[in-house]
Amino acid sequence: xxxxxxxxxxxxxxxxxxxxxxxxxxxxxxxxxxxxxxxxxxxxxxxxxxxxxxxxxxxxxxxxxxxxxxxxxxxxxxxxxxxxxxxxxxxxxxxxxxxxxxxxxxxxxxxxxxxxxxxxxxxxxxxxxxxxxxxxxxxxxxxxxxxxxxxxxxxxxxxxxxxxxxxxxxxxxxxxxxxxxxxxxxxxxxxxxxxxxxxxxxxxxxxxxxxxxxxxxxxxxxxxx
Amino acid sequence: xxxxxxxxxxxxxxxxxxxxxxxxxxxxxxxxxxxxxxxxxxxxxxxxxxxxxxxxxxxxxxxxxxxxxxxxxxxxxxxxxxxxxxxxxxxxxxxxxxxxxxxxxxxxxxxxxxxxxxxxxxxxxxxxxxxxxxxxxxxxxxxxxxxxxxxxxxxxxxxxxxxxxxxxxxxxxxxxxxxxxxxxxxxxxxxxxxxxxxxxxxxxxxxxxxxxxxxxxxxxxxxxxx
Amino acid sequence: xxxxxxxxxxxxxxxxxxxxxxxxxxxxxxxxxxxxxxxxxxxxxxxxxxxxxxxxxxxxxxxxxxxxxxxxxxxxxxxxxxxxxxxxxxxxxxxxxxxxxxxxxxxxxxxxxxxxxxxxxxxxxxxxxxxxxxxxxxxxxxxxxxxxxxxxxxxxxxxxxxxxxxxxxxxxxxxxxxxxxxxxxxxxxxxxxxxxxxxxxxxxxxxxxxxxxxxxxxxxxxxxxx
Numbered sequence: 142x143x144x145x146x147x148x149x150x151x152x153x154x155x156x157x158x159x160x161x162x163x164x165x166x167x168x169x170x171x172x173x174x175x176x177x178x179x180x181x182x183x184x185x186x187x188x189x190x191x192x193x194x195x196x197x198x199x200x201x202x203x204x205x206x207x208x209x210x211x212x213x214x215x216x217x218x219x220x221x222x223x224x225x226x227x228x229x230x231x232x233x234x235x236x237x238x239x240x241x242x243x244x245x246x247x248x249x250x251x252x253x254x255x256x257x258x259x260x261x262x263x264x265x266x267x268x269x270x271x272x273x274x275x276x277x278x279x280x281x282x283x284x285x286x287x288x289x290x291x292x293x294x295x296x297x298x299x300x301x302x303x304x305x306x307x308x309x310x311x312x313x314x315x316x317x318x319x320x321x322x323x324x325x326x327x328x329x330x331x332x333x334x335x336x337x338x339x340x341x342x343x344x345x346x347x348x349x350x351x352x353x354x355x356x357x358x359x360x361x362x363x364x365x366x
Numbered sequence: 367x368x369x370x371x372x373x374x375x376x377x378x379x380x381x382x383x384x385x386x387x388x389x390x391x392x393x394x395x396x397x398x399x400x401x402x403x404x405x406x407x408x409x410x411x412x413x414x415x416x417x418x419x420x421x422x423x424x425x426x427x428x429x430x431x432x433x434x435x436x437x438x439x440x441x442x443x444x445x446x447x448x449x450x451x452x453x454x455x456x457x458x459x460x461x462x463x464x465x466x467x468x469x470x471x472x473x474x475x476x477x478x479x480x481x482x483x484x485x486x487x488x489x490x491x492x493x494x495x496x497x498x499x500x501x502x503x504x505x506x507x508x509x510x511x512x513x514x515x516x517x518x519x520x521x522x523x524x525x526x527x528x529x530x531x532x533x534x535x536x537x538x539x540x541x542x543x544x545x546x547x548x549x550x551x552x553x554x555x556x557x558x559x560x561x562x563x564x565x566x567x568x569x570x571x572x573x574x575x576x577x578x579x580x581x582x583x584x585x586x587x588x589x590x591x592x
Numbered sequence: 593x594x595x596x597x598x599x600x601x602x603x604x605x606x607x608x609x610x611x612x613x614x615x616x617x618x619x620x621x622x623x624x625x626x627x628x629x630x631x632x633x634x635x636x637x638x639x640x641x642x643x644x645x646x647x648x649x650x651x652x653x654x655x656x657x658x659x660x661x662x663x664x665x666x667x668x669x670x671x672x673x674x675x676x677x678x679x680x681x682x683x684x685x686x687x688x689x690x691x692x693x694x695x696x697x698x699x700x701x702x703x704x705x706x707x708x709x710x711x712x713x714x715x716x717x718x719x720x721x722x723x724x725x726x727x728x729x730x731x732x733x734x735x736x737x738x739x740x741x742x743x744x745x746x747x748x749x750x751x752x753x754x755x756x757x758x759x760x761x762x763x764x765x766x767x768x769x770x771x772x773x774x775x776x777x778x779x780x781x782x783x784x785x786x787x788x789x790x791x792x793x794x795x796x797x798x799x800x801x802x803x804x805x806x807x808x809x810x811x812x813x814x815x816x817x818x
Binding site for chain 2: 641655657659667669680
């Protein structure tokens with residue numbers, strides 16, 4: 142099916158470029174002065190977190206569009222985005238501690254970015270559990286949309302809670318209002334990585350979306366059985 | 367507008383009449399509150415940690431669980447009695463249905479909190495009287511925050527399997543921000559910090575409440591319509 | 593008074609309503625006969641405004657305020673008494689206090705419920721509950737009655753009394769739509785009959801004084817043939 146094949150190509154491209162990110166990060170980007178080589182996980186860590194947040198935001202937007210336009214395609218997209226977001230959150234939640242251990246000596250820290258991702262993971266988990274608990278497809282779509290929209294609205298509040306903390310995490314260097322204060326080569330690697338992760342997000346979501354279209358006749362049969 | 371509020375109050379009255387007639391829920395919540403406060407008291411080492419440090423967290427854990435007890439019951443009532451269709455048929459707006467439930471839940475939670483706060487002050491030997499007004503404001507605002515979202519979600523989970531398990535899971539990410547602000551504000555108050563510091567938390571809690579009550583009012587019809 | 597125009601509604605692949613249109617004027621009672629799954633309940637829900645039809649529209653003069661519904665579910669709160677239930681529903685429909693009390697008394701006596709007025713609904717037998725449900729539906733003096741298999745659970749005497757009550761409603765200029773799979777129960781009350789199968793009205797015509805046997809025969813023919 143065309144959509145699925147397209148998705149696979151995009152994902153393949155993304156994975157190849159991901160390898161390029163690794164190479165660039167490890168070999169061609171300078172080592173950060175205070176944190177040493179372990180800092181390099183930053184180039185995977187931060188974009189993954191960003192993609193998880195993007196995924197959640199899009200689940201919310203899909204929810205709004207579904208409630209307004211009643212088109213089931215938005216619901217399918219929301220489901221796909223939520224599943225992909227869950228994966229990215231898990232990546233973040235495993236790479237985060239891996240980074241934290243050598244730097245700060247503990248596996249888990251309640252710092253801003255990790256906490257934010259934990260929130261996202263819980264939101265995605267709730268979304269998927271809700272979908273699992275509702276059998277009627279119309280109800281499932283509507284409830285998911287409601288939850289997704291609430292999640293989207295929660296995002297700014299999560300930021301507010303999290304950044305009000307004293308945090309061990311380095312300040313969000315790239316997202317400061319003034320010009321990003323990372324030195325040139327690091328910034329390039331980071332932005333490149335952002336692009337790659339977004340590409341991966343798109344690839345995975347397209348595939349997952351295609352799969353849900355393919356699965357639809359079987360699911361309809363199960364529901365009416 | 368006045369009609370909406372009137373209907374909402376009528377609906378809330380019905381819920382409260384039923385809850386307080388059976389008294390099971392309120393008693394469970396009261397017993398639970400006492401239990402939690404006692405366990406926390408025996409569990410801590412007084413030499414290691416000062417009561418004032420732990421107190422806000424303990425208070426809020428207790429209140430949160432009480433809120434969960436109320437929320438689980440919320441739409442179960444309609445489902446048990448299969449009265450939801452009747453309510454949807456009646457010439458009352460969906461907004462009244464939501465506000466009625468919200469009001470009933472808030473009153474329930476308020477009763478538990480009114481019982482819990484003095485007990486808490488007693489067990490942990492914490493002086494709350496000097497700042498009881500700002501503390502009440504913090505408690506009120508935070509409670510509205512999670513009960514508003516909880517009421518919306520309970521309309522959805524009431525019809526699912528494992529409703530009592532699903533509701534807390536869905537609600538958790540939405541309870542944490544107001545809880546955090548409430549705990550920090552409570553800690554600031556108990557430590558005698560100036561009111562201007564606490565005002566910041568109050569503003570945040572207020573903003574959260576306004577946003578989520580408004581959102582719930584907009585989204586609620588989608589959870590009950592067909 | 594009641595208008596249905598080109599109603600179509602499907603649940604997934606199942607067509608519950610397939611181009612249903614009719615108009616009813618004050619005093620008419622339409623009995624809709626059909627086997628289970630014919631779409632009768634869906635029709636009532638669309639008329640009541642509980643479901644918005646995918647195609648077409650239904651209009652009842654007076655809106656939701658004018659509609660009374662009696663169905664499988666009594667829509668009464670088991671934890672409240674009969675009177676408390678009546679008062680609650682009367683308040684939701686904005687029935688003024690004095691008028692509400694008067695009707696409450698009249699309905700309780702008419703339906704043989706005076707002795708049970710202050711008993712909790714959950715303590716009542718199925719037959720009494722159904723009678724209380726009838727009282728609930730009539731407390732706000734609806735101009736239009738929608739009945740979904742209302743005779744279920746009623747014994748012969750109660751059914752007779754209910755039929756008399758309904759006949760009065762018709763005489764008072766009300767519109768009634770009664771759906772049932774049981775031709776015996778609905779025929780006498782009807783001024784018009786419709787036979788429904790797979791979402792369509794196979795026949796829609798005045799009863800024209802025909803008795804139960806002739807209607808039953810016409811029904812069998814319409815449903816079997818078609």
